[in-house]
Amino acid sequence: MSESANHDIYFVPGLHRGLRILEILGAAKTPMSLSEIARAMDLSRSSAFRLVYTLRQMEFLKDGEQKNTYTLGAKVLNLGFAYLSNQPITKIARPLLAQLRDTTGVSTHLSVLEGHNVLYLGSHQARTGFVSNMVTGTRVEAYATAIGWCLLSGKSEAELAAFCKGLDMPPITKHTPTSFQMLKARVDQMRTDGFVVSHGFREPGGSSIAVPVWDQAGKVVACVNLSGPDSGFDFDKLKSFYLPETKATALRISRELGYEGSN
Amino acid sequence: MSESANHDIYFVPGLHRGLRILEILGAAKTPMSLSEIARAMDLSRSSAFRLVYTLRQMEFLKDGEQKNTYTLGAKVLNLGFAYLSNQPITKIARPLLAQLRDTTGVSTHLSVLEGHNVLYLGSHQARTGFVSNMVTGTRVEAYATAIGWCLLSGKSEAELAAFCKGLDMPPITKHTPTSFQMLKARVDQMRTDGFVVSHGFREPGGSSIAVPVWDQAGKVVACVNLSGPDSGFDFDKLKSFYLPETKATALRISRELGYEGSN
DNA sequence: TATTGATGTTTTATATACAAAACAATTGGC
DNA sequence: GCCAATTGTTTTGTATATAAAACATCAATA
Known part of the structure; x- marks a missing residue:
C-alpha cells in the first residue's frame, strides 16, 4: 500500500x-x-x-x-539539452541577451533557480577572445554566488529560512556567506540595490553584474548576468554603461513576461 | 516495410x-x-x-x-547530468583537475568531442573571484576553438576532411579558420606543439591552455584545459609553470586510461 | 575436470495492454 | 446560439506483451 x-x-x-x-x-x-x-x-x-x-x-x-x-x-543528453532550450524564458531572452552581448562586448548569461542550485539556461559569449567559458546547462550552488543571491531575492524570509534548512554552506571564498543570517544580509542588500556587482578590485580576476527578471506576478524568475575579465571591464564604464544596459535588458525580458512594475 | x-x-x-x-x-x-x-x-x-x-x-x-x-x-535534465557524471573519464579526471586547479589557482576543464561540438564534461573553478563561468554540459562548435583543435588532432587528414564535409564555418573572430585547409593548419600546428596556448596579447581578455589526453590505444580522447583572465594569468609563468603543470595533469589522466606513450 | 551457481537468452500459456468505438467537453465558424 | 469539427476521456473485446520455466553459457571451486 x-x-x-x-x-x-x-x-x-x-x-x-x-x-x-x-x-x-x-x-x-x-x-x-x-x-x-x-x-x-x-x-x-x-x-x-x-x-x-x-x-x-x-x-x-x-x-x-x-x-x-x-x-x-547519449540520447538522454540530447533530451537534457532539448529541455533547456525549450524553456519558454530561454526563447524570449535569447535575442535580447545576444543584443546585450553585442552592445557591451562581453559575455551575457541567463539563469534560474532550481532547488539549491543556479541553473544556467543559456549564454552568449564575448566575440573577442578564444576563451569560451560557456555555461549552458551548468549547475552551481546558489548560496555562494552573486547570481544566486540575485535569484534568492525573490524569496520571503520564511522561504529563505526553509531554503537554508539542512543546507550546509562551506566557505568557497572569504566572502561566502556561511549561515542563514549572512545569506539573508546578502540577499537583502541585493533587494535594496536591485542588482549585484562584483568587481576585480575586490575579487581578483573578473567582474560580474547580476540583475533579476520578474514575471507578470512580480516574482523573481530568472537572472540576467553580464561577466568578463577585468581587462575587458572598465570600472568607469561599469556604473555608467554596463549596469544600465544590463538593467534595461532584464526589464525588457520582464516586460515580455508580462511584468508591469517599474523596477 | x-x-x-x-x-x-x-x-x-x-x-x-x-x-x-x-x-x-x-x-x-x-x-x-x-x-x-x-x-x-x-x-x-x-x-x-x-x-x-x-x-x-x-x-x-x-x-x-x-x-x-x-x-x-525536469527528469530528463537529471538524466542528462547523470550521463555526464557517469562518463568514466570524468571520474578518473575529476580529482586530478581539482588538484591542477589548486596548484595553479585558475579554472580547469575537461572536454571531449561529440559530433561537431566540444562537449564539456566537467570543470573546477578558480577559488578566487565570484565570476563562476562553469561549463559542464555545454557544447560549442569545435572548429572555432582552441580546445576543438586540440580534440581534432586525434583525427587523420581523411577523418578531418569528413568532419568538415557539409559543415559551414562562419568566422567567429578574425582568427577563426573558415575552411578545411585553414582548420587543418591549426590542427597540424597543435599536433607538432603538443598543446595550444592563446594569450591575452593576441586575444584580449583571457588566456587558455589546451592539452590532449590519450587512451591506451594512443588516441586523443579528451582535452584538459586551463583558462583564466589575463590578470590572473602571468605570461612569464605561463610557459614555465602553467603549461608544464597542465601537460603533467593530462599525462597523468592518460596514464590512468592506460596510455603508455611518452608525450 | 566435474559440479554448482549464477547469468544471459528463448520459448510459450495466459494475464493484460491496446485501439476502436462511444462518450464528453471544447472550440470555431456562420 | 447553433452546428460541426476537433479534442480529451472512458469503456471493452481481442490481439499481444509478459513472466515462468526451460535452456544455454559461463565462472568459480573443489
Whole structure:
C-alpha cells in the first residue's frame, strides 16, 4: 500500500519500468548488469532483458566497459539539452541577451533557480577572445554566488529560512556567506540595490553584474548576468554603461513576461 | 516495410513509443497537445493518452503554458547530468583537475568531442573571484576553438576532411579558420606543439591552455584545459609553470586510461 | 575436470495492454 | 446560439506483451 497506488488504469507498465531503469542507471555510480537491474527493479530477468534490449536499440542505453553491463546512452543528453532550450524564458531572452552581448562586448548569461542550485539556461559569449567559458546547462550552488543571491531575492524570509534548512554552506571564498543570517544580509542588500556587482578590485580576476527578471506576478524568475575579465571591464564604464544596459535588458525580458512594475 | 523492421520479438512497444514521444517533444520548438502527439506518432489518441499520462506522472513530461499541452519535464535534465557524471573519464579526471586547479589557482576543464561540438564534461573553478563561468554540459562548435583543435588532432587528414564535409564555418573572430585547409593548419600546428596556448596579447581578455589526453590505444580522447583572465594569468609563468603543470595533469589522466606513450 | 551457481537468452500459456468505438467537453465558424 | 469539427476521456473485446520455466553459457571451486 505504501509506495504504489500506481496501478492506475492508464499506466503503461513497459514505459514506466523502462524509465525507472534509466533513473536507476543514472543514480548508479557504475554500469550495471542485466541481473543487477532486474534485482534493483524487483523484476524477472526475462522482462528486464526485453526492456534493456529496447533501451539499447534506441540508444538510451549503451554498453559499459565491462562485458554485459549498461550505462546511460547519449540520447538522454540530447533530451537534457532539448529541455533547456525549450524553456519558454530561454526563447524570449535569447535575442535580447545576444543584443546585450553585442552592445557591451562581453559575455551575457541567463539563469534560474532550481532547488539549491543556479541553473544556467543559456549564454552568449564575448566575440573577442578564444576563451569560451560557456555555461549552458551548468549547475552551481546558489548560496555562494552573486547570481544566486540575485535569484534568492525573490524569496520571503520564511522561504529563505526553509531554503537554508539542512543546507550546509562551506566557505568557497572569504566572502561566502556561511549561515542563514549572512545569506539573508546578502540577499537583502541585493533587494535594496536591485542588482549585484562584483568587481576585480575586490575579487581578483573578473567582474560580474547580476540583475533579476520578474514575471507578470512580480516574482523573481530568472537572472540576467553580464561577466568578463577585468581587462575587458572598465570600472568607469561599469556604473555608467554596463549596469544600465544590463538593467534595461532584464526589464525588457520582464516586460515580455508580462511584468508591469517599474523596477 | 520502409522504416521499421522494428518488430523484433523483444521490443516492448510501450517503452519504444514513450521514448519517441520524448524525442518528438524535444525536437519540437513548442509544447504539443495530445492530438498533435498522436498524429506525429501515427497513433490512436487513446494510446497516446495513456503514454502521456504515464510520462507526466513520472515527471518526464510537464504541462506547457497553454492548457492541454506538454513539454519535457525536469527528469530528463537529471538524466542528462547523470550521463555526464557517469562518463568514466570524468571520474578518473575529476580529482586530478581539482588538484591542477589548486596548484595553479585558475579554472580547469575537461572536454571531449561529440559530433561537431566540444562537449564539456566537467570543470573546477578558480577559488578566487565570484565570476563562476562553469561549463559542464555545454557544447560549442569545435572548429572555432582552441580546445576543438586540440580534440581534432586525434583525427587523420581523411577523418578531418569528413568532419568538415557539409559543415559551414562562419568566422567567429578574425582568427577563426573558415575552411578545411585553414582548420587543418591549426590542427597540424597543435599536433607538432603538443598543446595550444592563446594569450591575452593576441586575444584580449583571457588566456587558455589546451592539452590532449590519450587512451591506451594512443588516441586523443579528451582535452584538459586551463583558462583564466589575463590578470590572473602571468605570461612569464605561463610557459614555465602553467603549461608544464597542465601537460603533467593530462599525462597523468592518460596514464590512468592506460596510455603508455611518452608525450 | 566435474559440479554448482549464477547469468544471459528463448520459448510459450495466459494475464493484460491496446485501439476502436462511444462518450464528453471544447472550440470555431456562420 | 447553433452546428460541426476537433479534442480529451472512458469503456471493452481481442490481439499481444509478459513472466515462468526451460535452456544455454559461463565462472568459480573443489
